[in-house]
Every structure is written in structure tokens, then in C-alpha cells.
Amino acid sequence: xxxxxxxxxxxxxxxxxxxxxxxxxxxxxxxxxxxxxxxxxxxxxxxxxxxxxxxxxxxxxxxxxxxxxxxxxxxxxxxxxxxxxxxxxxxxxxxxxxxxxxxxxxxxxxxxxxxxxxxxxxxxxxxxxxxxxxxxxxxxxxxxxxx
Amino acid sequence: xxxxxxxxxxxxxxxxxxxxxxxxxxxxxxxxxxxxxxxxxxxxxxxxxxxxxxxxxxxxxxxxxxxxxxxxxxxxxxxxxxxxxxxxxxxxxxxxxxxxxxxxxxxxxx
Numbered sequence: 633x634x635x636x637x638x639x640x641x642x643x644x645x646x647x648x649x650x651x652x653x654x655x656x657x658x659x660x661x662x663x664x665x666x667x668x669x670x671x672x673x674x675x676x677x678x679x680x681x682x683x684x685x686x687x688x689x690x691x692x693x694x695x696x697x698x699x700x701x702x703x704x705x706x707x708x709x710x711x712x713x714x715x716x717x718x719x720x721x722x723x724x725x726x727x728x729x730x731x732x733x734x735x736x737x738x739x740x741x742x743x744x745x746x747x748x749x750x751x752x753x754x755x756x757x758x759x760x761x762x763x764x765x766x767x768x769x770x771x772x773x774x775x776x777x778x779x
Numbered sequence: 780x781x782x783x784x785x786x787x788x789x790x791x792x793x794x795x796x797x798x799x800x801x802x803x804x805x806x807x808x809x810x811x812x813x814x815x816x817x818x819x820x821x822x823x824x825x826x827x828x829x830x831x832x833x834x835x836x837x838x839x840x841x842x843x844x845x846x847x848x849x850x851x852x853x854x855x856x857x858x859x860x861x862x863x864x865x866x867x868x869x870x871x872x873x874x875x876x877x878x879x880x881x882x883x884x885x886x887x888x889x
Contacts, residue, residue: 647802654832672832672863679834683801741835741871748870 637663638703645686645696645716653700653714654678660702661710664771673749674710674769680742681714681765689718689763708771717762724757782810789821789853792883796829799837807840812847821853824886825877828859833867841868845877856886 639660643649654675661674682698690696701713721727730744747753750767757763780797791814797803815823823844827833841857848855857879860868868874880886 647800650800650802651798669863675832676834676867679800679832679836683834683836686801741838745835745870 634706636704636706638701640699640701642697642699644694645690645692645698645718646694647683647686649698650679650682650686653682653698657700657702657712660704664704664708664710666771670771674712677746677749677767678712678714680745681712681767684742684765685714685716685718685763688721689716691719693718710769710771712767713764714767715762715764720759720761720763721755721757722759724755728755780806782807784814786820787887789819790824791815791820791822792824792826794826794829798832799827799830799840800832800834801836804836804840808843811840811844815844815847815851815853821848821851823848823853823855824883825855825857826859826883827857827861827864828882830864831861833864835871838867838871838873841873841877845873856880858882858886 637660641656643652657678658671658675661671678700682700685698686692696716696718699715701715703711705711728743730740743753746765746767750769752768754766755763756766780795780803783794785792785794793811795807799807811823814820825841825844845855855877857868857877859882860879865879868879
């Protein structure tokens with residue numbers, strides 16, 4: 633599938649950049665003629681993915697880099713890729729369970745939200761190698777309905 | 780993010796303004812806890828009228844405060860959640876623990 637648009641940006645692993653990342657991706661997604669509710673959901677999944685990089689991938693080390701790539705293809709599929717080069721996830725099936733968190737003060741809903749508000753989620757991780765989360769969501773129906 | 784506090788008898792009302800994510804989670808936790816740890820406070824009302832966004836870090840703050848308030852036999856309520864925030868509160872099941880109302884007056888009338 634050919635790309636209609638693509639953007640890539642990198643930033644420090646600090647909490648201030650979570651809002652920055654979700655706003656950027658939300659603005660990018662807005663060209664898809666999606667609803668405000670869709671944009672809110674996209675912002676939520678980006679927030680979860682970037683928060684995971686900061687908390688788990690880099691364990692709050694503020695000097696590391698997070699990369700976000702976002703694209704829209706000719707079939708109106710939005711793809712968001714969030715990548716860190718941090719510690720990786722030891723037990724991925726466990727990490728993806730709802731309400732599981734390595735941190736007892738957290739809710740363990742990050743992956744649940746990412747899965748629920750997208751059509752497809754792929755996680756590529758290895759201990760010491762970092763984590764890449766690839767989220768895809770189709771907006772074809774929205775655009776056909778508008779046509 | 781800003782927090783405004785109002786005390787009515789044994790109830791602490793917290794009016795939150797801003798996006799509830801990881802950036803504000805620690806500050807919110809600390810600021811609210813130092814007030815609800817006060818012996819004269821039993822109940823907590825979280826006013827989310829001016830919260831346009833919440834993610835799982837924000838929900839963590841809500842649930843953490845709920846646990847603290849119920850540990851001292853108090854009650855917690857959420858008021859004024861906007862549709863997009865309300866959706867996340869329902870989706871995560873927080874609404875089953877913390878009753879939700881339209882505004883502060885509704886809770887005060889209980």
C-alpha cells in the first residue's frame with residue numbers, strides 16, 4: 633500500500649512530551665476526516681504508548697530518546713509506531729494482560745487501551761533491545777461514508 | 780494543570796483543570812493526599828468539568844485516591860466528567876467504584 637503522508641519525530645523521554653506527542657499525532661490524524669471522538673481515541677493510545685516508553689522502557693531516565701512515526705496510506709489506514717531503545721519487556725504476554733502492571737501504583741491498562749482503540753497492535757520487544765509498538769487503525773469506512 | 784480545593788464540613792472538593800496524564804499524576808497525588816490525610820476529611824469529590832483528557836496514568840490517580848478514602852471509611856464521587864473522559868471512566872470500570880454525578884450540587888444534595 634502506498635503512503636499518502638508520513639511524519640517522524642523524536643524527543644526526550646520526559647513526561648512533558650507525552651502531551652506533545654499525542655497532540656502531534658492527533659493533528660496528523662485529523663486529515664482523515666475522522667470524528668473528534670476518533671481523534672480523542674488516537675490521542676489516548678499515543679499517550680499510553682509514550683508513557684510506557686518513559687516508565688517501563690527507560691525507567692524514568694529523562695535523557696533517552698523516543699521515536700514516533702505516523703503514516704496514512706492510500707487505503708486510509710493510520711499507522712502509529714512508537715519506539716524506544718530501552719530495557720525491553722521480559723514477559724510480553726503478561727505485560728499485555730489487563731490490569732497487570734509491574735508497578736502497583738499503576739492500573740495496567742496501557743496495552744488494553746491500545747488494543748481496544750485500534751484495529752491491530754503489534755509489539756516487537758527483546759530484553760535490553762527496546763520496544764516497538766505498531767498500531768493500525770482503518771478510517772476507510774468514515775471516508776466512504778462521507779463520499 | 781491546576782487544582783482548586785474547597786472544604787465543606789467533612790468533604791473535600793477538588794476542582795481539576797487540565798489534562799490528566801503522567802505529567803501531572805505525581806503532583807495531583809501529593810497535593811490531594813496531604814489534604815485527605817487530614818482527620819477532619821472523610822469524603823472526596825473530584826470535579827472533572829475542566830479536564831479535557833484522561834489516560835491510564837490519570838485513572839491511576841483516581842483509583843489511588845478512592846482506595847485511600849475508602850480505607851478511612853469515606854466516600855468518593857466524580858462530578859462533571861466530559862463525554863470523552865466519561866467514556867474512559869466507564870471503559871475502565873472506574874464508574875463501578877466511584878459514583879458519577881453531573882455537578883457538585885447533585886452530590887451535596889445526596
